[in-house]
Amino acid sequence: MTTPVSPAKLDRETLREEIEKKYCEVALNPEEGVHFHVGRPLAAMLGYDTTDVDWLPEGTVKSFAGMGNPLGMGAPKPGSTIVDVGCGASFDILLAAKAAGPDSTVIAIDMIPEMIEKTAQGAAELGLTNVETRHGYAEELPLDDNTADLLISNGVINLTPDKLVTLREIARVVKPGGRIQIADIVVGRPVPQDAKDDIELWFG
Amino acid sequence: MAGALLDAEWEWVPDQAGFVDVVWGEKVDVFSGSGHESDAAEFDTKGVTFSARLRE
Numbered sequence: 568m569t570t571p572v573s574p575a576k577l578d579r580e581t582l583r584e585e586i587e588k589k590y591c592e593v594a595l596n597p598e599e600g601v602h603f604h605v606g607r608p609l610a611a612m613l614g615y616d617t618t619d620v621d622w623l624p625e626g627t628v629k630s631f632a633g634m635g636n637p638l639g640m641g642a643p644k645p646g647s648t649i650v651d652v653g654c655g656a657s658f659d660i661l662l663a664a665k666a667a668g669p670d671s672t673v674i675a676i677d678m679i680p681e682m683i684e685k686t687a688q689g690a691a692e693l694g695l696t697n698v699e700t701r702h703g704y705a706e707e708l709p710l711d712d713n714t715a716d717l718l719i720s721n722g723v724i725n726l727t728p729d730k731l732v733t734l735r736e737i738a739r740v741v742k743p744g745g746r747i748q749i750a751d752i753v754v755g756r757p758v759p760q761d762a763k764d765d766i767e768l769w770f771g
Numbered sequence: 772m773a774g775a776l777l778d779a780e781w782e783w784v785p786d787q788a789g790f791v792d793v794v795w796g797e798k799v800d801v802f803s804g805s806g807h808e809s810d811a812a813e814f815d816t817k818g819v820t821f822s823a824r825l826r827e
Contacts, residue, residue, distance in 0.1 A: 570777060570783055602772075602811065603801045603805050604802075604804070609801060612801060613801070635796060635799065636820060640820055722818070725774040725776070727774070728774070744827045747790065747822065747823050748820065749821055751776075751781075752774070752776075752816055752817070753778055753781060753818075754772070754776065754777055755816070755817070756815055763774070768810070769774050770772075
């Protein structure tokens, strides 16, 4: 049985400002910022291959903050176009670039300049020339229609107030027949609407 | 975590957006023992991964 989702009644711009503050902290001081595990211990909990983790730059690993392992649902095809919505410190998108090879097109999108910078640094450190970074929001992706063969996202959609708007935007940029592999937060008990409408409670 | 969804809500959103063949992975508790205060346990909050295909 499915249940329709009501959008949260809060100001999207204010929420974005708070997200930027919080996740900028994760980029700069990973151990300080969030209420879940981060970095290498989190990657181990989520079943990432240690060989892959060791291949990544240490700064990328330290700032890893995800809710699952999107690439664990299936490897990207060589030569495909892969998009990461909310790439963060680039943990998943660099692994996707490795898996898909140099003939792939890899686009990393984030709303936080510090994360975009970290992604560009990580790609440069690994000598990856097919990783492109773009500033943008999950609800307004800086992409043409039908761009992605595979779209990944890790711990981002819960931070958007209207999930249906976000998923429809994702559907716009995925090619027909293309795939999404998304990790995010699920609750076992309903969050009251007044809590959903309180920005303070989105990060605790 | 106020932006998190229930299982049934997560099933509704991709379907409404045009995705099919949704496959769910295992849930993982990425909150317990992180050393930061959180409401995660109160709402039985977990991380989860899913895949889906856009309808052609």
